[in-house]
Amino acid sequence: MKLLNGTRMxxxxxxxxxxxxxxxxxxxxxxxxxxxxxxxxxxxxxxxYEVIDRVLFRFLNGEKPETISKELNLDKKLIDNLYLAYANSESMKNLPLNLL
Incomplete structure (x- = not known):
């Protein structure tokens, strides 16, 4: 299983x-x-989840929500909401060293 920026699909x-x-x-x-x-x-x-994983993979590879929305033919508001949830979860993936 490929590890992507601290997450797994x-x-x-x-x-x-x-x-x-x-x-x-x-x-x-x-x-x-x-x-x-x-x-x-x-x-x-x-x-x-099939679509969510495809979108998250693109986020992890630096693609912008606008590009993802256009290329996957998805409502940009859905992609923006997913990106916001993804961005807000970043702190949960980067625990302080003293908690590891």
Missing amino acids: LLKIFKLSEYLKIPEKIISKPPSPDLLPGITDEFAMGLN
Whole structure:
């Protein structure tokens, strides 16, 4: 699995989980932002994980939201919202050394 800027694409994690024989009950549970019961990440973001992973990969490679929106033929507002969530999560991926 290729490590990209401290993140792993979710679809690759699902494949790795299957390879490691993680119980299906755990693998098939939809990721959730835990804001409201029953709300999935896909619903909250307005995109499915296949598309989210494609967009995140492009963010990690320095592409701008405008370019991604145009090339993938996606609503720019959805891409902007995903970029904002991605940018706001950066601090969670860079823990201080004393916590590692």
